Each structure stands twice: as C-alpha cells, then as structure tokens.
C-alpha cells in the first residue's frame with residue numbers, strides 16, 4: 001500500500017489517507033456566513049477522496065476578517081450555516097478541520113480579484129467600508145495600508161477569549177480538528193516576527209516574548225478543544241528575510257507547541273511583509289518540504305507539507321522520505337478536486353475504482369472492462 005493511502009490516527013481521529021485540502025479562502029461569504037458555494041466547493045473535495053478537508057481561514061471576530069467576503073465563527077447565524085456543511089463533507093468519508101484565524105494588520109482588504117490591497121473608494125461606494133484593525137505594533141503591512149492599533153495587554157487577553165468562544169462554536173459545529181492560523185503575516189504570526197512586532201513589553205523583544213501570544217492562544221484553545229480531537233497549527237516557518245523569523249525559531253516554537261498539546265505543524269512560509277522585501281525564492285515544486293522535514297525531525301512532531309505538491313509520485317516520495325506525515329494541496333485541488341482518486345490509481349492503490357463513490361466507481365470499473373453494464377443482453381455487454 002502506498003503511504004499516501006495508509007490511514008493515519010491523530011488522537012482519536014482516523015484519516016482514511018494522508019491527502020489534505022489546504023485551507024483556501026473563497027471570499028464569498030456575506031457577514032461571515034457560509035453559503036451554497038462553500039458547500040459545493042468543500043463537498044467536491046470529500047467526494048474526490050481527500051482524507052481531511054480544512055475549511056478556509058475563518059475569523060474569530062469581525063475585525064479579524066481579511067475581506068468583507070471572509071467567513072467567520074463568532075455568532076449563531078454563522079454557526080447555523082456551518083453545521084450542515086460540516087455534516088455534508090463528513091458524509092463523504094473525509095474528516096473536517098476548521099482553520100481559525102485573525103488577520104490582524106492584514107485585515108480590512110480588498111478581495112484578491114478586486115486588488116488585494118487596502119479598501120478604496122470603489123468598495124466604499126458599494127457599502128464595503130474599512131474597519132479599525134489591530135496588531136502587535138502600530139506598523140502597517142505596507143505603505144498605503146491601514147495602520148493597526150497596537151493591542152494593549154488587556155485587549156490581548158480579550159482576544160484570547162474570543163478564540164476560545166469560536167473554539168466552543170467549532171465544537172457545536174462538530175469539526176474533527178481545528179487549525180490555528182499562525183502564518184502569512186496574520187495576527188499570531190505578526191506577534192512572532194520581529195519585522196511586525198516592535199513591542200517592548202513581555203509580548204515583544206526576545207523570541208521567548210514574541211512567542212508568548214501564540215503560546216497563550218494555543219494553551220487556551222487546547223484547554224477548550226476536546227482532548228480526543230487533534231489540534232493543528234499553520235506556521236510561516238520562515239519569513240524569508242534576513243532579520244525575520246527563522247526555521248530555528250520555528251523548531252523552538254514547535255517543541256513548545258508540542259508540549260502544549262499541538263498535534264501537527266502545517267509548514268508554510270512567508271507573507272509577513274510586502275512581496276518587494278520578501279526574499280523567499282520563487283516557488284518551485286515542493287518548495288516548503290525542507291521546512292516540514294526539519295521540524296518533523298528536530299521537534300519530533302507530525303508535520304504537514306504544502307506548496308506546489310501536484311503529483312502522486314512526488315507526494316509519495318515526501319512521505320516515504322519521512323519529510324512529512326500529511327500532504328496538503330491548494331491550487332492543485334482546485335485544478336483537480338478528485339486528485340486523491342486519480343493518485344490512488346497512479347500509485348496502484350485502487351485497481352478497480354473501489355475508492356470512488358460507488359455511484360461513480362461502478363460505471364468507471366465497467367468501462368475499464370470494456371462493458372457498459374453487467375445485465376445479460378445489455379447492448380454494450
């Protein structure tokens with residue numbers, strides 16, 4: 001059996017295979033509420049055979065949305081819309097994970113296809129107003145972006161409570177796992193990185209101090225999240241900037257996260273600052289695999305690799321080399337939502353469409369045998 005199709009158990013959760021849909025914002029919610037688009041989008045990946053489907057970055061409060069189209073989980077309307085979507089995806093045999101997020105100083109933006117920068121008069125004229133944003137320091141992400149209000153200590157405590165409330169709602173929604181978004185320049189990552197965190201109190205300065213917010217957050221969420229359910233965290237494992245957050249820092253942090261009950265480190269990178277000053281190399285296939293490999297071996301924790309992993313043999317090689325335990329796909333899953341089912345055929349883990357939903361597999365198996373139906377007398381038989 002190829003490793004990609006070996007089930008894996010994390011706490012009490014058993015995933016049918018190692019393929020994961022990476023969280024992908026759809027910028028299609030209204031007031032943070034999911035709708036039919038999200039249902040269809042996520043259900044397709046379940047039918048496509050993924051082991052785990054991670055729901056997009058979902059804000060713990062209105063201030064924490066990236067755009068007006070981002071999903072949220074801080075009220076009942078959002079919860080009620082989410083419950084049937086979680087149940088639906090689970091009915092396909094996939095497990096579900098919610099990425100809980102706060103955009104911090106990168107909040108209050110345009111949708112990517114509208115410009116991907118601070119909101120402008122064009123959005124204001126459509127009633128999509130800017131809102132006050134927060135961060136570890138009053139430094140904007142980039143020139144022309146909103147200046148965040150520096151969070152006070154009591155506001156930091158309140159924010160941790162906000163995450164716990166969303167965790168409570170995620171329990172009601174019946175998610176199998178939670179992933180804390182601590183990457184891509186959003187709030188938690190912006191506390192970790194010296195590029196965005198210029199504080200002089202116990203939340204800034206040394207690496208230990210910069211890790212404090214993330215660790216407090218994780219501790220509070222883990223205390224609320226059922227012990228039998230896994231907790232993931234996504235890190236930007238490197239900032240890609242000389243004086244930024246480093247892989248060594250991520251290894252140190254991962255050891256602490258493990259001690260607090262984090263089960264999987266989802267290894268991404270970058271996006272702490274505008275592209276112009278980001279020194280990460282142009283992405284090549286598997287460009288973040290070395291990060292998941294280093295964290296897996298040095299912090300001795302399960303890792304998820306992501307980033308231009310597009311074919312079955314590549315995914316299998318990463319797993320066999322011990323460079324990651326889970327393989328996440330984002331854009332390739334958009335291109336081919338049935339990627340795991342095709343990968344299973346390529347890796348010879350499914351010789352007769354047995355892994356496919358039987359409503360599809362029945363016909364495809366017969367087509368493979370050169371027949372249309374098994375009924376005697378069938379014209380194509």
Ligand SMILES: Cc1cc2nc3c(=O)[nH]c(=O)nc-3n(C[C@H](O)[C@H](O)[C@H](O)COP(=O)(O)O)c2cc1C
Pocket residue numbers: 022023024025026056057099181183184234268306307308309328329330331332
């Ligand atoms: C449409 C889109 C939305 C994304 N939204 C999120 C998100 O909500 N949270 C997150 O951590 N990463 C997000 N990402 C990053 C992906 O999860 C992934 O890490 C990245 O695209 C690299 O993987 P890939 O090469 O397989 O696309 C998004 C990427 C895309 C293309």
